[in-house]
């Protein structure tokens with residue numbers, strides 16, 4: 136998990152919301168256990184797209200929270216005027232996430248080969264997309 140300061144967090148929320156994006160959290164009891172975002176393109180030439188991000192705390196993985204959150208995001212996305220496509224990138228090694236995205240009809244559009252080097256090993260970055268119409 137990545138931590139950031141309250142100021143950074145507030146800035147990130149403000150930034151996404153001011154640009155017609157969406158941030159949702161998953162809560163179990165009093166704890167936030169997951170977050171998902173849709174950040175809309177900010178230029179005239181890419182405002183028909185939004186970038187998806189999601190993260191669930193490890194101990195709450197595999198019980199359907201990711202599915203519920205993406206379901207919500209996709210339903211919300213379909214109602215947004217002018218939004219045509221959801222895009223994302225994912226490490227080639229991240230099987231759970233790739234499976235989750237495939238489940239929602241995302242397809243692989245390209246690969247940035249050896250885009251990352253994690254603990255000395257190269258990892259490809261996979262570009263995925265899903266048209267809303």
Ligand SMILES: CC(C)(COP(=O)(O)OP(=O)(O)OC[C@H]1O[C@@H](n2cnc3c(N)ncnc32)[C@H](O)[C@@H]1OP(=O)(O)O)[C@@H](O)C(=O)NCCC(=O)NCCS
Pocket residue numbers: 189190191192195196197198199200201202203224225226229230231232233234235238
């Ligand atoms: C990827 C992630 C969001 C999935 O969320 P989740 O709440 O565990 O997902 P769900 O329980 O709803 O499962 C959804 C699908 O993901 C896949 N999946 C989940 N856990 C899996 C695992 N351990 N191995 C393989 N596939 C898995 C399955 O296809 C599953 O669908 P199914 O239950 O119908 O078979 C979560 O594992 C996570 O936050 N990982 C760390 C952060 C991350 O990788 N974010 C994405 C960066 S691009």
